Amino acid sequence: MCRSNHQSGSFIQYWCFNLVPTPTMVAIVLAQRFPLMSLACCLESLRIANREAGKISFTRTILTADDGPATSSSGIPLTPDAILSDVRFAPIVLVLSSYRPEEACQPLFLGWLRKQYRRGAIVGCVDTASYILAQANILGAHKVAAHRETLSSYREILKSVALLDQLVAADDRIVSSAGGVATLDMMLGVISRFSGKALAERVAYVLNYRPLAADAKSAETSPEGTIARVERRLARLIELMQSHLETPIDVATICRMAHVPPATAHRLFHRYFDTSPSRYYTKLRLERAQWLLGNSALPISEVAAKVGFEDASAFARAFRRMFGSLPSSFRRHGNEPEIIGSHKVERYRAMRCSAETTPKSTP
Structure with missing residues (x-):
């Protein structure tokens, strides 16, 4: 073969x-x-x-x-x-x-x-x-x-x-x-x-x-990858952020490593993502945490550490601001099937069942 x-x-x-x-x-x-x-x-x-x-x-x-x-x-x-x-x-x-x-x-x-x-x-x-x-x-x-x-x-x-x-x-x-x-x-x-x-x-x-x-x-199919092909400076900044999720470094150091002036970095992130470099960096870390919560059995404290949060409470607050729920709640419910409009189906079934079991009145 x-x-x-x-x-x-x-x-x-x-x-x-x-x-x-x-x-x-x-x-x-x-x-x-x-x-x-x-x-x-x-x-x-x-x-x-x-x-x-x-x-x-x-x-x-x-x-x-x-x-x-x-x-x-x-x-x-x-x-x-x-x-x-x-x-x-x-x-x-x-x-x-x-x-x-x-x-x-x-x-x-x-x-x-x-x-x-x-x-x-x-x-x-x-x-x-x-x-x-x-x-x-x-x-x-x-x-x-x-x-x-x-x-x-x-x-x-x-x-x-x-x-x-x-x-x-x-x-x-x-x-x-x-x-x-x-x-x-x-x-x-x-x-x-x-x-x-x-x-x-x-x-x-x-x-x-x-x-x-x-x-x-696969990166080329993402919004970041599409932008990065056009703006290589932004690509270098994002790549460095992604490689330092567990041990975050400050944005100034990232800019220096990527040979991009801090003012230029701020301009690029605001232009393409409507946010600052530091907030984008935090988003990457929290998205990684979200994946770990849904796809691993790691304790929440370890998940926090793997995305650079030494304080689990600070991690929980940041996670809630980003995703609207605490890490513990997301782990319990976040990976349930994403049923679209299922409440309408259940309501219909309940109504039909009720109609079938309710005795019809005689005239």
């Missing part, structure tokens, strides 16, 4: 052309709070690939990490097609997770993943699922893409894993996506590998999608 070429122009070209007998089974494994957009990218790309090929090139089955129903991060519940033990082998296994991937790292699921990989499956991880694959001990020296919000944290936690600041990556039998619409690029690579580049390009065309560059940096 050929390895990927990291110098390719697009992710479709990222794969070696490798035809296998069809249909090819794809097992999509969902963790609790899975990303719904990424699931849609997987399902729609496979559906359109079959339509455009004029035959069933891919079949798919949806599984969950705990064999029970899974709820997306947006509150949409989904029942699996089968349980893990029903699938002895799938040539392609894709794991989707977002918040709290450690909850999916149960022995039964990790053992199933290891068996799939040992039997020759291509295994993909989306968003935070690189954490799950690392716990299953199947990443080894393989390079994987990581979401920019988790990159620095995972580099601390998963020290032996080669995490890339990229939207997509392919390294032999490990494929990865940083999440979101970049998952579609990962799927185009999978389709190209199993059914040819022409079909992958046709799928992209039908979806009105322009594939990303293979070496696209």
Whole structure:
């Protein structure tokens, strides 16, 4: 099996052309709070690939990490097609997770993943699922893409894993996506590998999608990254702030290290972010704390220390000013499924139930 070429122009070209007998089974494994957009990218790309090929090139089955129903991060519940033990082998296994991937790292699921990989499956991880694959001990020296919000944290936690600041990556039998619409690029690579580049390009065309560059940096897709390409001085300042979240340094020192006059730094931050450098720096630290609270079991005092707050009370006050809740409250409720308008649904159900159970009056 050929390895990927990291110098390719697009992710479709990222794969070696490798035809296998069809249909090819794809097992999509969902963790609790899975990303719904990424699931849609997987399902729609496979559906359109079959339509455009004029035959069933891919079949798919949806599984969950705990064999029970899974709820997306947006509150949409989904029942699996089968349980893990029903699938002895799938040539392609894709794991989707977002918040709290450690909850999916149960022995039964990790053992199933290891068996799939040992039997020759291509295994993909989306968003935070690189954490799950690392716990299953199947990443080894393989390079994987990581979401920019988790990159620095995972580099601390998963020290032996080669995490890339990229939207997509392919390294032999490990494929990865940083999440979101970049998952579609990962799927185009999978389709190209199993059914040819022409079909992958046709799928992209039908979806009105322009594939990303293979070496696209996730930072380049953020507002900060977009601005930074235009204003390199601002990029240097932000990079230094991001590399000193745990041990903050004063803005004057950052300006000196970036070779940017303090007055210029203030002008740039006000122009592009409508805030001062110090407030922007604090925002970065608190956003990092928010992620740690939602995605780790670290005590709140340790979270505070990891973003440069020696006093937990001062950290709690700053966190509340930024996000409107205390760190303890955010940890309890912040990662619940973000159900849009669910109160309306519950109200409708309650009204319908009441109408069905209330005896009708006779004339």
